[in-house]
Amino acid sequence: MDSNKRSNCSRPLLGTRHECIGAIGLIVAVAVISQFLDDYFLTLLTTISIYALAGMGLNLLMGNTGLISIAHAGFMGVGAFSSAYLIHDVGLPVLLSIILAGLITSAVGMFFGLPSLRLKGVYLAMASFAAQIILYWAFEVSRWFTGGQDGRFVDRPTILGVSFFESNHYYLFVLAFTVIGAIVNFNILRSKLGRAFSAVRDRAIAAELMGINVFRTKMAAFGLSTFYAGVAGALFGFYLEFVAIQAFTLFISIQFLAMVIIGGLGKVSGSILGAAFIVILPEVMDSIALMITPNAGEMAPIRMGVFGLIVVVFLIYEPHGLARSWRRFVDWGLARMGVNR
Amino acid sequence: MTLLDVNNVSLAFGGVQALSDVTFTVEEGEIFSIIGPNGAGKTTLLNCISGVYPPTGTIRMEGVEIVGMKPHKRPKLGITRTFQNIALFPTESVIDNVLVGSDYMLRSGVLRTCLYWTPLGCSAGEARAREAALEALGILGLEEFADAPVADLPYGSQKRVELARAMVAKPKLLLLDEPTAGMTTTEKQELTEQVKVLNADHGVSVVMIEHDMGVVMKISHRIMVLDFGKKIAEGSPAEVTDNPKVRKAYLGEEA
Numbered sequence: 280m281d282s283n284k285r286s287n288c289s290r291p292l293l294g295t296r297h298e299c300i301g302a303i304g305l306i307v308a309v310a311v312i313s314q315f316l317d318d319y320f321l322t323l324l325t326t327i328s329i330y331a332l333a334g335m336g337l338n339l340l341m342g343n344t345g346l347i348s349i350a351h352a353g354f355m356g357v358g359a360f361s362s363a364y365l366i367h368d369v370g371l372p373v374l375l376s377i378i379l380a381g382l383i384t385s386a387v388g389m390f391f392g393l394p395s396l397r398l399k400g401v402y403l404a405m406a407s408f409a410a411q412i413i414l415y416w417a418f419e420v421s422r423w424f425t426g427g428q429d430g431r432f433v434d435r436p437t438i439l440g441v442s443f444f445e446s447n448h449y450y451l452f453v454l455a456f457t458v459i460g461a462i463v464n465f466n467i468l469r470s471k472l473g474r475a476f477s478a479v480r481d482r483a484i485a486a487e488l489m490g491i492n493v494f495r496t497k498m499a500a501f502g503l504s505t506f507y508a509g510v511a512g513a514l515f516g517f518y519l520e521f522v523a524i525q526a527f528t529l530f531i532s533i534q535f536l537a538m539v540i541i542g543g544l545g546k547v548s549g550s551i552l553g554a555a556f557i558v559i560l561p562e563v564m565d566s567i568a569l570m571i572t573p574n575a576g577e578m579a580p581i582r583m584g585v586f587g588l589i590v591v592v593f594l595i596y597e598p599h600g601l602a603r604s605w606r607r608f609v610d611w612g613l614a615r616m617g618v619n620r
Numbered sequence: 621m622t623l624l625d626v627n628n629v630s631l632a633f634g635g636v637q638a639l640s641d642v643t644f645t646v647e648e649g650e651i652f653s654i655i656g657p658n659g660a661g662k663t664t665l666l667n668c669i670s671g672v673y674p675p676t677g678t679i680r681m682e683g684v685e686i687v688g689m690k691p692h693k694r695p696k697l698g699i700t701r702t703f704q705n706i707a708l709f710p711t712e713s714v715i716d717n718v719l720v721g722s723d724y725m726l727r728s729g730v731l732r733t734c735l736y737w738t739p740l741g742c743s744a745g746e747a748r749a750r751e752a753a754l755e756a757l758g759i760l761g762l763e764e765f766a767d768a769p770v771a772d773l774p775y776g777s778q779k780r781v782e783l784a785r786a787m788v789a790k791p792k793l794l795l796l797d798e799p800t801a802g803m804t805t806t807e808k809q810e811l812t813e814q815v816k817v818l819n820a821d822h823g824v825s826v827v828m829i830e831h832d833m834g835v836v837m838k839i840s841h842r843i844m845v846l847d848f849g850k851k852i853a854e855g856s857p858a859e860v861t862d863n864p865k866v867r868k869a870y871l872g873e874e875a
Contacts, residue, residue: 466736470746471723478709478720485707488670490695490724499730
C-alpha cells in the first residue's frame with residue numbers, strides 16, 4: 280500500500296514536492312507584491328497574466344496538438360465582446376458571463392477549427408488567417424454587439440459585494456483565473472486528453488488505430504484553446520474598462536504565436552514565460568532608448584527591428600524556448616540547495 | 621469459434637491489384653501467420669483489417685462487419701495492432717505511449733479532466749490505467765524505462781513498447797506486423813516467448829506477419845501464404861512447407 284501511494288505521488292501536479300512548494304510560494308509572493316505596486320507595474324503584471332492565459336490556450340493547440348491558429352486575438356475579441364454584451368445588455372452576473380463568453384468563443388473556435396480536419400501546416404495557417412480577417416470584419420459591422428469602431432465600455436466586476444475596481448484588487452481577480460487555467464492545463468496534459476493531443480500531433484494514423492477519435496480530439500483542442508482565449512478576452516475587457524476592436528488585430532494574433540514559440544511549445548511554463556517576455560521586452564527597450572536619446576519617438580523603428588532580432592536570436596540559441604532555460608535554472612538552483620530530485 | 625472472418629477481400633491501388641479475393645478465418649485462441657515474398661500484400665491485408673484502407677469484400681469480427689467502420693472503433697471490438705515501421709509517439713515517455721493503448725477504455729472527456737481530483741474526475745481511472753501499463757511493461761522487462769523518452773530506447777525495446785501498448789488494450793485479436801524485424805536473436809527468442817504467453821495465458825488470438833521462418837514455424841498454429849495479392853496456400857506449418865506452390869514462390873522451384 281505504501282509503495283502504491285508513492286507511485287501515485289511520483290506524478291503530482293508540478294513534478295516533485297519541492298516544485299509544488301515553489302510554485303505555491305511564487306503565486307503567493309506575486310499576489311502579495313502586486314498589492315504594493317504602482318499602476319505602471321500593475322499594468323505589466325495584469326497584461327502578462329491575461330496573455331499567459333490566452334497563451335496557454337494557444338499552446339494547447341499549437342504545442343500539444345500540433346495545429347495552428349493565427350486568429351487567437353480574434354477569439355479573444357469574441358470573449359471580450361460577449362462578456363461585455365452579456366453583462367451590460369443581457370444583465371447576467373459577472374462570473375456566469377465570463378464562463379458563457381468562454382463557451383461562446385469555444386463554439387466559434389470549433390467552427391473555425393473545422394478546416395483542420397483536412398488541412399495541415401501552412402494551409403491550416405492560411406485558413407486560420409482567414410478566420411482572423413472574418414472575425415475582425417464581423418466586429419466592425421456588428422455595432423449592436425461590439426459598438427463597431429467606437430468600441431464599448433465595460434465595468435470592472437463586483438462579485439458578492441466585493442469590488443474589484445481598484446487595479447491591485449482586479450489583479451487578484453485575474454491571477455485567480457490564470458492559476459486555475461494553469462492547473463487545468465497541467466491536468467489536461469497528464470491525462471487521456473493530453474495524450475490524445477500529442478498522439479494526434481505525432482502520428483495521427485497510429486493514434487486513430489489505437490482508438491483515438493482524431494476528429495473529436497482536434498475539436499476538443501480548438502474548443503479548449505479558444506475557451507482560454509475567450510476568458511482571457513473577457514478579463515482583458517474588464518481591465519481596460521473599454522473594449523475596442525483595435526485590441527484584436529492580426530498583429531496581436533502573430534504576437535501570440537511568437538509568445539508561445541519563444542516561451543516553449545507544449546509547456547505550461549512556456550506560455551507564462553513567453554507572455555512575460557513579450558510584455559516586458561518592449562518596456563526594457565523603451566527604457567534603453569530613453570537613456571540613449573530623450574526623444575524616444577525617433578527610436579521607434581529601431582525598436583521593432585531590435586525586437587525582431589532578439590526573437591530570431593532566441594529561436595536559434597534556445598529553440599525549446601524559455602521553458603527550457605527556466606528548467607535548467609530550477610535544476611541548477613535545486614542542485615545548489617542540495618535537494619535530491 | 622471463428623473470431624475473424626475475412627471473405628473475398630480485394631483492393632486495388634490504381635492499376636495495381638494489391639489483394640485479390642483473399643479469404644480466410646482466424647479461430648479463437650489461434651496464432652495465425654501470414655507469410656509471403658515482399659510486396660505480396662501482407663501489410664495491406666493487415667491495414668484492411670485495422671481500417672486504414674476500405675477493401676471490397678467483407679471482414680467480420682465476431683460476426684460484426686468492420687469494412688467501412690471508422691478505424692478508431694476497432695479497439696472497442698477487441699482488435700489492436702503493432703506496426704512494421706515503429707509507430708510510437710516519439711515525443712512522449714514510454715509509459716505515456718503505453719497508456720494511449722488503454723485510453724479508449726477510460727471515460728474522461730474535457731469536463732472530467734478539468735475536475736481531475738473530484739469523484740467525477742478522471743484521476744482514479746488514470747491511476748488504474750497507469751498500474752496496468754506498468755504491469756505490461758514489467759512483463760516485457762521495460763519497467764525501469766517507464767518515464768524515459770521513448771525515442772531514447774533502442775529499436776528492439778521500442779518494438780516491445782509497441783507490444784505493451786497493444787497488450788494494455790486487452791485485445792481479443794492482436795495484429796502483429798513483423799514483430800521481430802531488426803531484433804537480435806536473443807530478442808527474437810524473448811519476443812516469441814512473450815507472444816506465446818499472451819496467446820496461451822491471456823487467450824489473445826494473434827495474426828502475425830513475419831519473415832523469420834524460425835519464429836513462424838515455432839509458434840504458428842496455422843499459416844497462410846500470399847503471393848502477388850493472392851492466397852496460394854494455407855495450413856499447418858508442416859503442410860505449408862511441403863506445398864510446391866510455396867516452394868516456387870519462395871525459392872523459384874518449378875511446381
